[in-house]
Amino acid sequence: MPKRAVLLVLVLAAAVAGAQTISFGLGDSGLEASLNEIGASARVDLPGFTAEVSLQWGVPKTQIQVVLSQGFQPAEVYLVAALSSLSGKPVGTVVDVYKKNKAKGWGFVAKELGIKPGSKEFKALKDKSSASASKAKKKK
Numbered sequence: 001m002p003k004r005a006v007l008l009v010l011v012l013a014a015a016v017a018g019a020q021t022i023s024f025g026l027g028d029s030g031l032e033a034s035l036n037e038i039g040a041s042a043r044v045d046l047p048g049f050t051a052e053v054s055l056q057w058g059v060p061k062t063q064i065q066v067v068l069s070q071g072f073q074p075a076e077v078y079l080v081a082a083l084s085s086l087s088g089k090p091v092g093t094v095v096d097v098y099k100k101n102k103a104k105g106w107g108f109v110a111k112e113l114g115i116k117p118g119s120k121e122f123k124a125l126k127d128k129s130s131a132s133a134s135k136a137k138k139k140k
Helices: 003-018 029-044 046-057 061-069 074-087 091-100 106-112 120-139
Strands: none
Touching: 029 046, 029 074, 029 120, 046 061, 046 074, 046 120, 061 074, 061 091, 074 091, 074 106, 074 120, 091 106
């Protein structure tokens, strides 16, 4: 295969990998789309993402970096910080609840932490993630 063809295949594969979306199981397609937009933007500017999440949800940057280092995707890290802030539970607790219930999805985790669909906390999550996603789109 010529070098140009190999390069094209690699570029296309990277684009597809970067465009992957996560299904969070939150039961709200708009929220899921926002989280995926945030995740895509974070892959381009991880330090900016870390600073934004820290500022928005009041979680120290070091804690965000620890969760990232545990293999969580940036959109999941955003969700960990949000659920921690909204539930009043430590980041470590949110991570533990997720790890124990991973197969049940983030919606289950949110409910376990007291954040039910339709609640003011869930609305705050939707509103803030939508604002963050809009901000992320403008950076592109």
